[in-house]
Amino acid sequence: MISEAVNAFGRIDILVNNAGVAYRKYMVDTSREEYEKNNGHKCERHVFFARNMLFLTYLREEKAG
DSSP: OHHHHHHHHSOOOOOOOOOOOOOSSOGGGOOHHHHHHHHHHHHHHHHHHHHHHHHHHHHHHHTOO
């Protein structure tokens, strides 16, 4: 993925990780399904973090970001 982006654009200057789930309601009005979806999403962030470390390593080596 990194090499594809570099080949397409020449370099990577910044990484934005903007993932999240938000419900516009009070916590007491949140269903069990919504709660589990939100917390499951948080667990998936660990997987994305590992992948993003590759980008961060690239940015550091290129003195970018």
